[in-house]
Amino acid sequence: MHNTTVRHAGSDARGAGGPAPRRRRALGHDEIGVVMEILRREAPAWGAPIVTLIAEQTSDPFRVLVSTILSLRTQDETTAAASRRLFARATTPQAMLRLRAATIARLIYPVGFYRTKARAIRAVCRTLLARWDGIVPRDLDALLTLQGVGRKTANLVLTLGFGAPGICVDTHVHRITNRLGYVRTRTPDETEQALRRKLPAAHWIEINDLLVAFGQRLCRPISPHCSRCPILTHCPRRGVTVSR
Numbered sequence: 747m748h749n750t751t752v753r754h755a756g757s758d759a760r761g762a763g764g765p766a767p768r769r770r771r772a773l774g775h776d777e778i779g780v781v782m783e784i785l786r787r788e789a790p791a792w793g794a795p796i797v798t799l800i801a802e803q804t805s806d807p808f809r810v811l812v813s814t815i816l817s818l819r820t821q822d823e824t825t826a827a828a829s830r831r832l833f834a835r836a837t838t839p840q841a842m843l844r845l846r847a848a849t850i851a852r853l854i855y856p857v858g859f860y861r862t863k864a865r866a867i868r869a870v871c872r873t874l875l876a877r878w879d880g881i882v883p884r885d886l887d888a889l890l891t892l893q894g895v896g897r898k899t900a901n902l903v904l905t906l907g908f909g910a911p912g913i914c915v916d917t918h919v920h921r922i923t924n925r926l927g928y929v930r931t932r933t934p935d936e937t938e939q940a941l942r943r944k945l946p947a948a949h950w951i952e953i954n955d956l957l958v959a960f961g962q963r964l965c966r967p968i969s970p971h972c973s974r975c976p977i978l979t980h981c982p983r984r985g986v987t988v989s990r
């Protein structure tokens with residue numbers, strides 16, 4: 747089997763069998779709808795991210811919140827199994843607080859930082875009970891006051907837990923929107939602000955689902971599969987130096 751990795755010098759793709767020469771123009775405002783439509787069509791073959799599946803199965807903001815905390819720095823399969831074990835024991839803040847931190851840690855092992863996350867989940871539950879009667883608030887600023895909850899988690903709870911407007915920008919959304927040239931930003935927070943300014947509202951909720959699955963399967967962090975990418979003709983591949 748021959749190696750199909752292609753290294754790019756400057757803005758030109760090189761190598762037989764590699765992707766077509768990259769275009770220089772950034773993804774235009776009028777093209778984002780076309781790109782999202784293509785990704786929507788392809789997405790069923792990639793499978794949904796784990797938190798999306800939990801949201802679809804439960805329609806429960808609390809479980810979306812907890813599973814999102816579990817998913818940070820953790821593979822989807824590990825998050826899925828840990829969520830199943832934990833939610834078999836507790837699906838409300840009250841029930842969760844009846845579990846000791848050590849018990850939660852044992853149930854969610856081996857998710858990343860499982861001891862820290864066990865303590866964070868208990869702290870979140872205590873705050874939910876003390877300030878919102880055990881109900882997850884449908885408000886970005888309120889969610890951001892919870893321990894261990896950053897903008898990514900808060901936006902995901904809003905969009906998946908409540909179906910409310912929000913843009914969840916994780917590493918995949920940040921990387922891919924920059925490769926497309928749709929934004930030019932240095933951090934996920936900057937990307938979220940840029941997308942809030944220019945992304946049509948119709949795509950706010952779905953962009954995370956679509957780009958996470960796409961980023962896990964094709965537009966990989968290192969050496970993306972540009973040669974079989976369904977949106978190649980729309981992409982200037984900004985910052986991509988090696989692809990397959």
Ligand code: SF4
Pocket residue numbers: 922925926964965966970971972975976977978981982983984986989
């Ligand atoms: S896989 Fe390549 S062509 Fe497709 S979006 Fe990513 S960088 Fe662009």
